[in-house]
Amino acid sequence: MIEARKLPPREAMDYDAVIVGGGPAGLAAAIRLKQIAPDAAVVIVEKGSEIGAHILSGVVVDPIGLDKLLPGWREDPDRPLKTPVTEDKFYLLGPSRGVRLPNFLMPPLLNNHGNFVGSLGNVCRYLGAKAEALGVEIYPGFAAAEVLFRETGEVLGIATGDAGIGRDGKPKDSFTRGMELRGKYTLFAEGARGSLSKQIIARFKLDQGCEPQKYGLGIKELWQVDPTLHRPGLVQHSFGWPLDSKTGGGSFLYHVEENQIVVGFVVHLNYTNPTLSPFDEFQRFKTHPMIRDVFAGGKRLSYGARALTEGGWQSVPKLTFPGGALVGCSAGFMNVPRIKGSHNAILSGVQAADALALALSEGRAHDELSSYEAGWRSSEIGHDLKKVRNVKPLWSKFGTWVGVPLGGADMWLNDIFGFSLFGTLKHGKPDYATLKRIDQVAPIVYPKPDGVLTFDKLSSVFLSNTNHEEDQPIHLRLSDPSIPVGKNLPEFGEPARLYCPAGVYEIAYSDEVKKSDPRFVINAQNCVHCKTCDIKDPAQNITWCTPEGGGGPNYPNM
Numbered sequence: 001m002i003e004a005r006k007l008p009p010r011e012a013m014d015y016d017a018v019i020v021g022g023g024p025a026g027l028a029a030a031i032r033l034k035q036i037a038p039d040a041a042v043v044i045v046e047k048g049s050e051i052g053a054h055i056l057s058g059v060v061v062d063p064i065g066l067d068k069l070l071p072g073w074r075e076d077p078d079r080p081l082k083t084p085v086t087e088d089k090f091y092l093l094g095p096s097r098g099v100r101l102p103n104f105l106m107p108p109l110l111n112n113h114g115n116f117v118g119s120l121g122n123v124c125r126y127l128g129a130k131a132e133a134l135g136v137e138i139y140p141g142f143a144a145a146e147v148l149f150r151e152t153g154e155v156l157g158i159a160t161g162d163a164g165i166g167r168d169g170k171p172k173d174s175f176t177r178g179m180e181l182r183g184k185y186t187l188f189a190e191g192a193r194g195s196l197s198k199q200i201i202a203r204f205k206l207d208q209g210c211e212p213q214k215y216g217l218g219i220k221e222l223w224q225v226d227p228t229l230h231r232p233g234l235v236q237h238s239f240g241w242p243l244d245s246k247t248g249g250g251s252f253l254y255h256v257e258e259n260q261i262v263v264g265f266v267v268h269l270n271y272t273n274p275t276l277s278p279f280d281e282f283q284r285f286k287t288h289p290m291i292r293d294v295f296a297g298g299k300r301l302s303y304g305a306r307a308l309t310e311g312g313w314q315s316v317p318k319l320t321f322p323g324g325a326l327v328g329c330s331a332g333f334m335n336v337p338r339i340k341g342s343h344n345a346i347l348s349g350v351q352a353a354d355a356l357a358l359a360l361s362e363g364r365a366h367d368e369l370s371s372y373e374a375g376w377r378s379s380e381i382g383h384d385l386k387k388v389r390n391v392k393p394l395w396s397k398f399g400t401w402v403g404v405p406l407g408g409a410d411m412w413l414n415d416i417f418g419f420s421l422f423g424t425l426k427h428g429k430p431d432y433a434t435l436k437r438i439d440q441v442a443p444i445v446y447p448k449p450d451g452v453l454t455f456d457k458l459s460s461v462f463l464s465n466t467n468h469e470e471d472q473p474i475h476l477r478l479s480d481p482s483i484p485v486g487k488n489l490p491e492f493g494e495p496a497r498l499y500c501p502a503g504v505y506e507i508a509y510s511d512e513v514k515k516s517d518p519r520f521v522i523n524a525q526n527c528v529h530c531k532t533c534d535i536k537d538p539a540q541n542i543t544w545c546t547p548e549g550g551g552g553p554n555y556p557n558m
């Protein structure tokens, strides 16, 4: 790495609000702020090559957030969500059969009628255009790489990463210094496991007194299917097979527009068997007799993966700190049983912007946006998350067969009577601490992909259009390079090989048969920015850092 003192100084620009991340939360915050404070100077930095390029979601959208932010959106001919949910199905799957659960048994808050299916990437592209029309400056292709602090400790803004540094840490001819974007307030809207949000949470101890954040890994494909098999607006979820009863997760399959379906699988990252591969579980899921027929004659168009937060109500950290706030999934506003977070991301952007506009109107800067922190638990976001707060802990504690029905009963009670028999349950260990040693588990053996319905990781990453400048420092930093081979390999079989959905991590041997001289290989250029390694590495030895801006996946409409 180049020493900071040898670098030329960075240029700086001043704003009222600096927003890190152009997802639903960041864009909503920017739009709301300009709606109520049109003269405010607002900037968004987005690490994807364009708004939407790094957005991966289901998606069934609860329109409560959009209705609040842009009340006329339903009449807009350019609106990104045009397909309402028409049918809602839940399945419990066994290895060769399954049962559909009657809708009347399902807690009302899981009902998807009134929601819309579509692409969250396209929702963000729509919001991006609205924000720009209001005068928000948006810089796609720029990653916020560093938080800036005032001498007195408040957050001052962010710096974008330097570009044009070689793998050896030395500047190349193309070297360009990053920019400092300074704000009276900085909002971190980086989504689940944001790299700067993680630093901010640690520095200001925002998670003191909360339960640990929990995560899942969601893997998704977009398919063009036979029109005779397509039923626009059909929304289908399952749990059970191929996961065993102690491993949490499930599938989603939505019939969106233009004879396309999205299909995906979420594995809760508190799984215990280090030989589990979320990617391969997803591939197996598609082969189930009750699922596979919809893909007959179809073509896979796109692939991607992203972590999601699962801790909910009891894991949301303090949202504010001097000079800024966390919004959206950086704060953990995902509702796990509903598999929805985009509505709360938008609502939290709105709430943070309201607090920020109030502060600007009072001539304040760099202090805490206390009204945002004080208000969220009694707002729509709090009501949404509180009712489901025990579902994830019950599932984790009792497994699928007992935990899921208990969670369902708890949601019914909460919906009707507004209370839970369980109070507020704890989540237990953080996800990195749940793996058993490899000698304590039965290894999972996955079938080989057929290249028609099931695929390998590399052909999948190809469909995510992932691209990184190869000659740059590896953005997956190891605190101790000896741990993967010295500790993780003997204890856990180095699970990074399996949990990474992009095949970034490998163990290579000088003699593959004798398994001699193991080496840990990082194919950083394949990284789809899901953040799972930062979450699940048992030694917490991998830190996901921002690569050069613009690198990563280029999702068309995920």
Ligand SMILES: Cc1cc2nc3c(=O)[nH]c(=O)nc-3n(C[C@H](O)[C@H](O)[C@H](O)COP(=O)(O)OP(=O)(O)OC[C@H]3O[C@@H](n4cnc5c(N)ncnc54)[C@H](O)[C@@H]3O)c2cc1C
Binding pocket: 020, 021, 022, 023, 024, 025, 026, 045, 046, 047, 048, 052, 054, 055, 056, 057, 058, 059, 060, 061, 062, 120, 142, 143, 144, 145, 189, 190, 191, 192, 194, 195, 196, 217, 218, 219, 220, 264, 266, 305, 306, 307, 308, 327, 328, 329, 330, 334, 339, 340, 341, 342, 343, 345, 546
């Ligand atoms: C598989 C899956 C299925 C889901 N299904 C649904 C669903 O059906 N319905 C629903 O409502 N929700 C769903 N969600 C959740 C939903 O996607 C999230 O709640 C929502 O995207 C959160 O919005 P956000 O703006 O907080 O973060 P994100 O959508 O993650 O956006 C963050 C943005 O910030 C950018 N960024 C991050 N760090 C930096 C940085 N340092 N510098 C610059 N830019 C940065 C990212 O590139 C990204 O564009 C699903 C999630 C997953 C993973």
Ligand code: SF4
Binding pocket: 476, 499, 500, 501, 502, 503, 504, 526, 527, 528, 529, 530, 531, 532, 533, 534, 544
């Ligand atoms: S390297 Fe880490 S962040 Fe990148 S795709 Fe693999 S698990 Fe996800």
